[in-house]
Amino acid sequence: MSRCPALYDEHATLNATFTDFAGWQMPLKYGSELSEHRAVRTAAGLFDLSHMGEIAVRGPQAAEALDYALAGKMSAVAPGRAKYSLLCDESGGVLDDLVVYRLADDDYMVVANAANAPTVFSELGQRAIGFDTEVVDESAGTALLALQGPRAAAALATLLDETGRAALPDLKYYASTRATVGGLDVLLARTGYTGEDGFELYVATADAPVLWRALLQATTAADGLPCGLACRDTLRLEAGMALYGHELSADTNPYEAGLGRTVALDKKFVGHDALQRLSEQPPARRLTGLTGTGRRAARAGYRILADGEPVGVVTSGALSPTLGHPVALGYVDANAADDGTALTVDIRGSAVDYTVTAPPFYKRPRA
Template sequence: MSNETSGSENSGTGTATSRQTALYTEHEKLGAFFTDFGGWQMPLKYKSELAEHKAVRETAGLFDLSHMGEVRVSGPQAAEFLDYALAGKLSAVKVGRAKYSLLCNEDGGIIDDLITYRRGDNDYLVVPNAGNAPAVAAALAERSAQFDVEVEDQSAETSLIAVQGPESEGILLKLIDSSQHADVTGLKYYAATDVTINTDGGPLDVLLARTGYTGEDGFELYLPNAQAAQLWTALLETGTDAGLTPAGLASRDSLRLEAGMPLYGNELSLETSPYTAGLGPVVALSKEGDFVGRSALEAQKEQGTSRKLVGLTAQGRRAARSHYPVSVDGEVVGEVTSGAPSPTLGHPIAMAYVDVAHSEPGTTVEVDLRGKPEKFDVVKLPFYKRSN
């Protein structure tokens, strides 16, 4: 056996320099296998990544996502500032709602993709990816110079726990007073609210968001590090009967891939144009005023793109992996960005950038699987969509 790992999440065991979340000892107690991801020692899996994937699709999974960043942006010009700093129109987001957006550089390259919650008229919470959090916090601070706004990186003090899967709502309701149940059941996708979670150790105030990265209904809970273990334990104890299973980054990656969601470092990078990545609608060229990257992004849109992000499904049983070349008639026409056997669908799936000429669903391409070409069909993303 000679092990060739692939994908950015399986980069070996934690190093001395990687950080631990407030839940590290909880993961150890559960027998987690750790991996270094974005500078953090994170659970890769606890027992079986396939079982964890299945739990999220069928019941619920519990994730520690405390490696993600949290940057608070507040002040009289917070909305105006974010319209300038990000590619989306954050001033149009209603209080209590969230928006997926991009932080681009002047060349229109993607520094990070992130979710921004509007907590108040002048109060936003920006959530970048773990590995990009310092760069995002720095870019926001730098861009804020001309605005009456405060940018505060709260990443180090904040934990994030996700409950994802069809049983998520029911599990959360068991820990919340009935007076707040309507706040939870009525919470829309990409919306957030403050709730109190009851635990044996006392009540915990959390920011509860109906967001996720799995393609299932689910929630993300933000709270201070000091209370993270208390919340984690309460969720696990209460949710076990409903099938709540601790889940690591391996299943998080296979879940997001099935849901056709991009992963920064795989599908997105400083060299990626949002238009090539299919994220054109996220770029609000119609908003008023200048924003970082506007002229470059306008030019990119005008020019059109030569490649496009597509979904691929294997005709055979072998999986394509990141960086494998995609070809048609012996000519390289693209490259795989993410690939894995799909636990839900039972066959390998992948995302790839391919020349626009070969990007139509139904096109058959070949992927070079370590010297042996294998046929794949171009399909529409996502691969998996929940039925309810």
Template sequence: MSRPTPLRDVHESLGATLTDFAGWLMPLRYGSESAEHNAVRTAAGLFDLSHMGEIYVTGPQAGEALDYALVGHLSALAPGRARYTMIVNPEGGVLDDLIVYRLADEEFMVVANASNYVKVAAELTARAEAFDAVVDDRSEQWALIAIQGPRAQEILATLTDADLPGLKYYAGLPGVVDGRQALIARTGYTGEDGFELFVANDDAAPLWHALSKAGEPYGLRAAGLSSRDTLRLEAGMPLYGNELSAGLTPFDAGLGRVVKFDKPGDFVGRAALEAVKDTPPARRLVGLVAQGRRVPRHGYPVTKDGAVVGEVTSGAPSQTLGKPIAMAYVDTGVNEGLAVDIRGSQEAMDLVELPFYRRTK
């Protein structure tokens, strides 16, 4: 049975279509997917992300433990800052992509994907054994609400006196929002500016209602998983299980920049990743824009002159571009004459560099 988030009653009251996602009962949409998508691009959207995992790593050697466990240089993070990183297996395959927040000198919070956080917590626990550090999965204690879009800061500012203008991208600070304690992070998964608010479970519903009311004059809409997926696709952001997996390294995904070989000491997967870092992958992750109206979907073959040269990892109609788009792994060196086999029909595609959409700052 799917687990509800602390906001289940809110979603039901809004008439959301609920679906199972990674074992959680989540809102797929509240009405029009396109309206939710466009609200985030033009005003703001409100998302329930309470299915994500929050794993704390604390102690005198917490930073060193994370340096060993993950591919990033986390001990170099300043308190209050965050970093996108990955955890890989000894063969260099991606077990999950993560955001790590340094909350204090000896306190880090690792945010993992819903489908992976139990596995990530177990891996971190095992990898931290040789360090003076404690791993504690606190996912059950937290709800997570995201407000995303060009008007997100204006809306949130009506409910908090935290220094939002001074909060940098990939940074977080403790603050009070509508009278409730929260970790306010300037992060997101939509390609827009916005914030993610970590709050106690009991504070989730009151905070959602406060944000909804505050956002009404600005065009804020509740937004579900469907629009979150099309937004991140336009922004070229990978989804674990689609663009990332244990069979792919960060270099395969074009994300080798997150691997920090210059940090001190060894880390899990280092030897395997060093062996491939200078070798172009057999396939590279690219963007595809359909010349017609049919939508390429996950798993569809990418072809050239009838031969399979790749596979679609994510695809959807793009509200912003007005055309179907997809991310796909395509044979390195193949750039033109591409099509996607959509149920036996070869639909012509233009290859483009990612992302499809980049906001104006």
């Protein structure tokens, strides 16, 4: 049976269309997913991400425990900052991709994908054995909202006090701070999954409805919209961001996924030896971008061809609402994955032209 987020009634009031996502009833869209996508690109969009998992790792050896558990070096993250990292298995396969916040010297919050949260909690607990730390699943008591778009900062500022408004411009990307938003205590982070400037707000589940209503009012005043998972997917695809279960899985490793930069081989961690070996040889396949010129979108699972022969498979694809042409991500044999290579995708029996294009497909304009 699907679980309902704390904001289910709020979404229902807005006539949301719901979908089952990782065992949760989540809003797919409220009206037009195209309008929601464009609102994030041009103004602001408000998302409920309360299906994500939040796991606390605390104690004198929390940094050491996470250094051993994850591919990245969490001990090098300064308090108040965050880092993208990977949880790998012994063979180097990716069990989940994560964002890790260092809230204090001995206090971290690991944010896991919804479908993988139980696995992440279990693995972190097992890998923390022998370290002076505790691992606590705080997902049930934590709600997560995201405000994204070029007017997100201005909309958020209307809910901050004078001190908070003054400090907001100095909150860097992948940084977090405690803040009072709409009179509620939140962890405010300048992070997101859309390719736009924006914020993610972690709040006590009991306070989520009040925070949602305040943020929704500020969002609509900025000509924005509440947004569902449908446009979240097209936004992240345009930005070239991987989605677990599509671009990442236990059958993929960081190097073929283009995430070798997240692996710190100068420390020991679960999967280190396998990833050390993988780092010493070029990957046989590479995750790359593809762009088409027509209107036919390459979807997940479609075959990628070179001279009529299979050389890869699409992992995500859509007709880009922002760019007006199809874009896709997929794994391609290394000898056919160079930027500019002409390929085709088998779309329902037709060979449709695509070109290898290094992601991201969309980059937000800089002020």
